[in-house]
Amino acid sequence: MLFEQLLIAGLITGAVYSLVGVGFTLVLGVGKVANFAHGGFVALGLYTALFAHDHLGLNAYETLVPATLVFLVVGFGIGELFEWRARHAGEIGQLLVGLALLLLIGGLLEVLFKNDPRTIDGPTLGHVRVAGLTVHGTEIFAVAFTLATALLIYVVVRRTRWGRAMRAVAENAEAAGLYGIRTPMARRSALAVSIAIAGATGVVISPFTTLTPEVGTSYLISAFAVVILGRIGNPLGAVLAGLALGVVNSLSAGYLASYWTSLAPLLIILLVLLVRPDEGAVV
Secondary structure, eight states, rough: OOHHHHHHHHHHHHHHHHHHHHHHHHHHHHHHOTTTTHHHHHHHHHHHHIIIIIIHHHHHHHHHHHHHHHHHHHHHHHHHHHHHHHHHHHHHHHHHHHHHHHHHHHHHHHHHHSOOBBBBOOOOOOOOEEEEEEEEHHHHHHHHHHHHHHHHHHHHHHSSSHHHHHHHHOOHHHHHHHOOOHHHHHHHHHHHHHHHHHHHHHHHGGGGOOTTHHHHHHHHHHOOOOOOOBBBBBBBHHHHHHHHHHOOOHHHHHOOOTHHHHHHHHEEEEEEEHHHHTOOBBB
């Protein structure tokens, strides 16, 4: 019974990792930007849901669509910042921008909301009992949202004109530019969509997540592990990798010790890079 409970809990946690990783793999595969602030935007999504609940009387699902649109607009602005920095300082400049944004977001959240852990009292959407474990409807919704988002990104990248343009930029940006594709716009679009997904992720998981200002860092580490394990630029691979990581974390915490939940993603990153040192974009 314990194994079944840990497995179910791991799949739910893994769905969250997958959703964070889907956006991150998009910006890495197409935008070629290691946006260190990605986890910070997940944290912003969490606190956006908290603000909407406390001050506007809205639950997470009423907040989801407007918040996602706001994050999309903000994402284009951030994309322009990354493009400007890349023109002046290259990839190292982009990394520093992402790191600075992550620290800035964490600091602002701590100033505005203090460092006390917070939870949101909201709708549970009912619950079901599986193997003696109570699974709330909010968690089931998060799993469904993960699968739908990954499938949508996969279809868009594979079947649409915009997706083909992004794939061309991912494979060879200079050649894509010669064929008339606006490379900077494709990269900004990928970054904007990834930030919108990150913000939406925070909103979706807010009903069953404890909020702390530094939570963005933990999600960033998990996103790296998911993307590396599932291969960069592969949204469906990110889903499978996230689910696997969640199960590994859950089983490790249940049978070994809780600190393995923090150590497991780091070990996965190290092992995969040792086995596949030539890991690159696969869109």
